[in-house]
Amino acid sequence: MATTKITGKELRALGYPEGRAIGSAMEVMEAHYKGKSKRQKLELLARVLQTPGLYAKHETLGPVATSLIIKTEHNQAIELNTRRLEYSIYGAEAIEQGAIHQMEIAMKLPVTVAGALMPDAHQGYGLPIGGVLATNNSVIPYGVGVDIGCRMCMTLYDIPASYASHRADELKMLLMEHTRFGNAGFKRPEDDAVLSRREFGEINILKAMKDRAHKQLGTSGGGNHFVEFGVAELLDENNEFGLPIGKYLSVLSHSGSRGLGANIARHYTKLAMDKCKLPGEAKHLAWLDLDTEDGQEYWLAMNLAGDYASACHHQIHQRLAKALGEQPLVMIENHHNFAWKEKDAAGNDIIVHRKGATPAGKGVLGIIPGSMTSPGFIVRGKGEMAAINSASHGAGRLMSRTKAKQTLSKQEVRKHLKKAGIELIGSGLDEAPMVYKDIHKVMAFQQELVDVVGSFTPKVVRMCGDERFAEVD
Template sequence: MSLTGNDLKGAGFEEGKALGLALQAMEKNFSALSAADQLSLLKQVVADPAAYQQDEYLGAVANQLLQPADPIISLEAPKAYTVYGAEGIEQGAMGQMQTAMQLPVTVGGALMPDAHQGYGLPIGGVLATHNAVIPYGVGVDIGCRMCMTLYTMPTSLLQQKTDAFKKMLVDNTRFGLATFKKPQDDAIFERKEFQDLNILRGLKDRAWQQIGSSGGGNHFVEFGVVEITNAIHELNVPVGQYLAVLSHSGSRGLGANIARHYTDVAMNLCKLPAEAKHLAWLGLDTEAGQEYWLAMNLAGDYASACHHQIHDRLAVALGEKPLAMIENHHNFAWKEKDAQGREIIVHRKGATPAGKGVLGIIPGSMASPGFIVRGKGLAASISSASHGAGRLMSRTKAKASISPAAVKAMLQREGVELIGSGLDEAPMAYKNIHQVMEYQKDLVDTLGTFMPRIVRMCGDERFQEVD
């Protein structure tokens, strides 16, 4: 198991570059040692750094320990940014975005109408930086995404054979801690990053166990009805009604561990004031920054592979070949160009890419429609849109204030069958998706809608709808 920043603090390290260098040294050169032996060695270095200054592997750590403490990086005056639907966004999220706009590496930003407070960059925050990537600007669930497959099957089947469709979801999806007894192999596991990066070597087995499964929380797989109102010519999808599968999930334990590890590294290398500490960045011209970039992209591709396996399993169960697939992701960082043609790093934490012509899916809740959209590439939004309706209330408040009876009544009114889910994911816990879409009408064109009919989420045994 890899050491963490807290482990090293317990061994006598203080916040700073030495801690980050020590983590890297242990991963690269001492991974064969047990965690206890690694800590024992590092305690010796802390106790007498001068004795290790010429050491091939620990010299950099020792020399850094002998340096004066790292100065705090000063924040700048906040740069201007655009807010969409400000009246529906809590002050905590606005404050976090304001802090992000004060970073020396920041060159632009925008806040989407589904925004709410998170860690570091708010959920729904878009931040453009120069030559720097912020692990908490990407988020913990790296590469979380929406994926939809469309079928020419009659949508009436969802009502006529509801039990059969529910069984398909139960048999072919797994959530939270549940995984398949026999996971399917995938080409993603041949990627060289699993061999080249120490952090990934120890995560490969767990990633294999979780392939094809979904996380907890707001992740779902559902059958529903799509109404295409503007033909999607590049996918050969004409105007009409389609049976569809929609999934929402991310990179599981793989992404979470990558995020935690490189956030620790960033916070130890990049010292910021307390209010900005979760916005610590890694320079893309540094080894740690390049490692994170490779690991982040692998996690995003792994998330995509999970979705493709979900949709492949359900295609087999349906006995049909899908007409088309639409997929987009958030919780990621992209290399893009600004209006002057300069490369920028665009973080979209809970925000959907909406470049000119780019297809995307913006879901509502389990009892409200999602939208199939095409981006307009608006510069003020940094070519972005919301990634969903956004939370109206916290999970704690939702559990305390929403009754199972009220949720059940709403789902019956909307004709939605639910498998699993807790009260924190009740439809009332989310913003009005129609209002959110109105706030961003300048950012995307609507091509169609998706209405959930049979929904599966991670189960909460206090509130189950499964027979």
């Protein structure tokens, strides 16, 4: 006697997608339609496949229809707009075409409402580094980036600026003893209130990250992250700090949310790409709707990572302040690789992604670094709406890491550092000063975005690795 039981192979041949819809169809047929022939079952399921919406509330076929609807919506590609929105570019002549191309794709997203490209921009994944993108009630994990909440932090001390040159060897020792990079950590990591945040216990992906986050607290990452002693010069006598204009010994740090941020970014980017199907050229711009559980969960995790990054910087500066035997006169801090809830010019709510760009709303203070042999700047935002209240986060790369390693020599870089009077611990050719754009040109391109309040000149720099650059063959 011929069996009336249908198979997954037959359902796939009918056009059913892999997954829950096939299992649901087989379960429903066996539970409710045992008396029908296989041909009758397949005809019925074919009708459900053609118009699942008509069967969504059907007493017995509802589960099959619902599975089909979910699967269809899940796999349906979201089309980009045929025309991109206009956006502002600052310093277009200094920006590579790849970054501009990425920005133009981002401006075609259905959720995009505005955008801008900063003068330090260069090509990245999804949104270019230096890209600012405003969206409607949605967050793009790769629009934020992998190193969530990466930031600059500066402290100024009531110590003569000459200390940085006359006591360079002592400052080197302080950096070696009180900072850690890459996989290195402190034997006894300090605690911080951020580790008691409820998100570590309520969000599944974060539960397993807390111990590692504790071990890495107060440390810096690899790549272009650094901690350095230098000289800050306040140029505006009406500065917000109430300090006299002049030069101060300073500490400047650049780092992010370490393994915590990286794992959050990977998890939610995959989730977004799985649920938000975009054309290949735009796939890294997949978003999460903030009205969904996934969107809200990422938002909480992102903010936790940003606060964790800030806590790392505060511990770095506290350790060095204690070693110096001084309390800082002031701390300045700003961050990038983040998304903010803001208002546009019309008062509408927007989500502003700044990937390698920093907030520059009216009166907002920030730090824009150059390279290890060029100055950085303390800036005050002008609140330029065409730039979505943003500015660059640094000089920006002129040369990729691969190209730097292929074209630069260690002798050439050593000579460059010696001429600039820079003492360097760690680093490599991919972070040589000449791989970065001219910070003075970058600043000239954004005069309408920020006012310069002060400058910072590096003197003793530590990056990932404990070997002195000048001693590496």
